[in-house]
Amino acid sequence: MNYVSTRGQAPVLGFEDVLLTGLASDGGLYVPETWPVLKQSEIRALRGRPYADVAHAVLSPLVGDAFAPAELKSMIDEAYATFSHQAVVPLKQLSEDLWLLELFHGPTLAFKDVAMQLLARMMDAALTRRGQRATVIGATSGDTGGAAIEAFRGRKAVDIFILHPHGRVSEVQRRQMTTVPEANVHNIAVEGTFDDCQNMVKAMFGDTAFRRNMALAGVNSINWARIMAQAVYYFTSALALGGPDRPVRYVVPSGNFGDIFAGYVAKQMGLPVEQLVIATNVNDILARTVHTGRYEITGVVETSSPSMDIQISSNFERLLFEVHGRNADSVQRLMSSLKQSGAFTVESDELVRLQQECGAGTADEAQVGAAIKATFGATGELLDPHSAVGVHVAGQTAHESHVPTVCLATAHAAKFPEAVKSLSGIDVPLPERVVALYEKTERLDVLPNDLAAVQAHIAGNTSVEAGAAA
Ligand SMILES: *Cc1c(COP(=O)(O)O)cnc(C)c1O
Numbered sequence: 001m002n003y004v005s006t007r008g009q010a011p012v013l014g015f016e017d018v019l020l021t022g023l024a025s026d027g028g029l030y031v032p033e034t035w036p037v038l039k040q041s042e043i044r045a046l047r048g049r050p051y052a053d054v055a056h057a058v059l060s061p062l063v064g065d066a067f068a069p070a071e072l073k074s075m076i077d078e079a080y081a082t083f084s085h086q087a088v089v090p091l092k093q094l095s096e097d098l099w100l101l102e103l104f105h106g107p108t109l110a111f112k113d114v115a116m117q118l119l120a121r122m123m124d125a126a127l128t129r130r131g132q133r134a135t136v137i138g139a140t141s142g143d144t145g146g147a148a149i150e151a152f153r154g155r156k157a158v159d160i161f162i163l164h165p166h167g168r169v170s171e172v173q174r175r176q177m178t179t180v181p182e183a184n185v186h187n188i189a190v191e192g193t194f195d196d197c198q199n200m201v202k203a204m205f206g207d208t209a210f211r212r213n214m215a216l217a218g219v220n221s222i223n224w225a226r227i228m229a230q231a232v233y234y235f236t237s238a239l240a241l242g243g244p245d246r247p248v249r250y251v252v253p254s255g256n257f258g259d260i261f262a263g264y265v266a267k268q269m270g271l272p273v274e275q276l277v278i279a280t281n282v283n284d285i286l287a288r289t290v291h292t293g294r295y296e297i298t299g300v301v302e303t304s305s306p307s308m309d310i311q312i313s314s315n316f317e318r319l320l321f322e323v324h325g326r327n328a329d330s331v332q333r334l335m336s337s338l339k340q341s342g343a344f345t346v347e348s349d350e351l352v353r354l355q356q357e358c359g360a361g362t363a364d365e366a367q368v369g370a371a372i373k374a375t376f377g378a379t380g381e382l383l384d385p386h387s388a389v390g391v392h393v394a395g396q397t398a399h400e401s402h403v404p405t406v407c408l409a410t411a412h413a414a415k416f417p418e419a420v421k422s423l424s425g426i427d428v429p430l431p432e433r434v435v436a437l438y439e440k441t442e443r444l445d446v447l448p449n450d451l452a453a454v455q456a457h458i459a460g461n462t463s464v465e466a467g468a469a470a
Pocket residue numbers: 110111112143144221253254255256257258259260307308386387410411
């Protein structure tokens with residue numbers, strides 16, 4: 001399978017190079033050259049199969065010949081053996097037409113584990129095969145970093161540096177990152193916002209010499225392999241609800257647009273998806289864009305769902321590419337407008353297409369608290385604030401058609417116990433894994449919001465030798 005950049009100026013790459021590259025050299029994002037389509041009979045045959053088997057069937061055409069089928073299968077088996085639930089991602093019924101897809105049974109209790117556990121294994125295998133090492137860098141608003149560190153800890157071919165906004169991630173999220181003792185793990189707390197961290201990571205990838213000397217590899221949600229791995233649970237949940245013979249509607253708590261774009265991928269691959277609904281907190285750039293066509297950056301507001309507290313939604317570019325008929329020039333124009341003026345406008349024909357793909361809704365803090373309380377009262381299910389944004393939006397945008405709606409539960413409530421308590425008054429029982437975090441020693445380096453300082457720190461601490469990959 002070949003991959004092309006959304007901006008049309010980067011080389012066409014195979015899966016293995018896309019996996020190791022992350023961001024394309026023209027600043028764009030890689031997408032498959034064509035969408036592989038599974039026959040309805042092939043999808044139907046996956047009903048009742050274990051998660052790993054469905055993953056193998058869905059991912060094989062996207063991976064192509066980068067890994068032998070048996071090697072891919074054993075990486076998938078190992079990745080999902082780290083999950084504490086037999087079903088990997090169990091589906092729970094909340095009401096007649098509403099279901100909750102629990103994506104938080106992995107090692108760091110958020111859905112990021114689903115993709116990261118597989119990505120780390122694939123990267124390590126590809127690098128080892130090439131006799132290379134890489135420096136993985138990533139920015140996190142909380143959950144990505146922990147999931148990446150957990151997935152890459154102790155892996156032979158990789159040093160990992162994770163930037164997080166100092167003081168702006170929850171205590172559990174911070175401890176999940178900073179209490180990992182392996183020497184290949186490095187935490188950088190930047191005195192800035194998540195967007196500052198993300199911009200620095202983008203700038204480091206844009207610095208050709210640094211990128212080559214450090215053999216940089218990216219694991220943020222722009223990495224295609226992550227999106228791909230997330231497409232799998234759209235299949236397993238739809239199959240459980242009668243798919244592909246019955247369409248399903250999905251509500252997805254969204255920030256960087258990776259998780260919901262995976263639903264779009266599943267749909268392109270043949271899964272009947274009725275609608276994809278973007279759920280945002282008050283940082284609602286995506287919802288505003290879907291409703292008005294105007295993508296406009298405003299200030300970031302801190303909320304109880306920090307993984308969605310962003311204004312630059314990187315993966316949205318992939319959907320823009322699609323709704324513009326895969327015209328890279330149009331994407332280029334929008335992105336340069338964004339760079340120059342902090343905004344762009346989706347024209348009317350493309351906006352209609354965008355609205356055909358996606359609905360959108362927003363929840364404020366009071367609505368998040370009400371959703372947590374109401375869901376707990378009615379079902380005993382304790383939502384985290386991100387998942388509660390989704391459940392609120394599901395109610396707000398409910399269909400009369402009785403199409404089953406699946407809300408993606410993106411984190412375990414125990415990851416945000418203080419927020420859940422203050423929003424709803426409910427005490428969150430802490431699992432053993434979380435309690436143990438409070439007894440471990442933390443390791444992190446606080447750095448100024450300054451690119452040169454961060455680059456010097458990485459160069460001084462990676463075990464990749466400068467120029468080694470040149
Ligand atoms: C990352 C994250 C999100 C947002 O997902 P995107 O793929 O960035 O849209 C939502 N909820 C939680 C808990 C997350 O960690």
